[in-house]
Amino acid sequence: MLNIQKLDAFYGKKQVLFNIDLTLEDRTLGAVIGPNGAGKSSVLRAVFGMIPVRHGLIKFNDHDISQGTPLNCIKAGIAFVPQGARVFRDLTVGENLRMGGFTLANRELALRSEEVIEAFPILAQRKAQRAGALSGGERQMLAFGMALMLRPKLLLIDEPSIGLAPMMVSQVFDTIVSIRNKLGTSVLIVEQQAQQVLRIVDSVFVIRAGRLISHGPVERYRDSDVLRHVYLSEPEQEPTTQEESK
Structure with missing residues (x-):
């Protein structure tokens, strides 16, 4: 459904995303996680036409939306919850x-x-x-x-847990699952509370300093040691679980 290739994006003259590749399948939940200031929200804003894309490609259902505006994205079937x-x-x-x-x-x-x-x-x-x-x-x-x-066919959600009590955070994430299950809407979530979002998503994209340093199915990241590794690893490194390292 969503295919991002070699994406570079800027705020004015400042580059905030570097060579991002990201793919989200139809009717799936994906999470963009990483430390504060990593560029997670910038990924959603670039998809939704809120910041300029200088290089790379963003395709939605096989249509190029790299230079689209928020209005174009809404018409194409994308919604954004800031x-x-x-x-x-x-x-x-x-x-x-x-x-x-x-x-x-x-x-x-x-x-x-x-x-x-x-x-x-x-x-x-x-x-x-x-x-x-x-x-x-x-x-x-x-x-x-x-x-x-x-x-919308795709819902972009930016930090839904901000300012919420822990019990309400769980309820909000359960609602996101219901949106996919009941309405068939794909969802890409940016979230700081990694452990909460890993409970519900299918795939994970780890961003640090504007670069994608790791990605894969959520099962790989539910191990806290693996998650700690990907937050600290160099961009070209990929995490491995204990089973993968044997």
């Missing part, structure tokens, strides 16, 4: 959902709202409540719901 559960705090939950589907005709807008409410039962109980009165976890659910109003 850090901080950004919602319209002065609007109700229902009004926020309608804002997420603002391009839809009224009848379709109502159908999509009900579809999202069904996927997020907690929102049904809060439909007439202002978003600013929701808990942090509920606002994160609402941000997911807004992004899903246009039925």
Whole structure:
């Protein structure tokens, strides 16, 4: 579904991504992990057309979106949930959902709202409540719901655990699994809490200093010693499990 090849990306004159290769299959969950300041969020922003791509290729369902804009990406079927559960705090939950589907005709807008409410039962109980009165976890659910109003094929999620209590973090990640299972949406997550995200994803991409230093199926990284190794290893090194080293 998503194929990134030899990607270089910049903020102004400052290069933030170097030669990134990343592939995400249809209906799968992928995680981009790494230390603070590694360039994880920049990967999502480059895919969504928020920062310029100087070199390399980004393909989505075999279409080149390397020089696309956020609007182009939305039309192609990609949605982005930025850090901080950004919602319209002065609007109700229902009004926020309608804002997420603002391009839809009224009848379709109502159908999509009900579809999202069904996927997020907690929102049904809060439909007439202002978003600013929701808990942090509920606002994160609402941000997911807004992004899903246009039925994206790929959902990009940046640091969904920020500011949430540990119990709510687990609930948010369980919701991400439900998004894939119930709606068939592929998800690429940037997350600092590696152990939490490794519980739910299929594949892992480790970024450090703007470079991809390791990638593979999640089973490889659930061993804490392996994860420690990939955070400290040189870019050209690949981690090995105990079984692989025998």
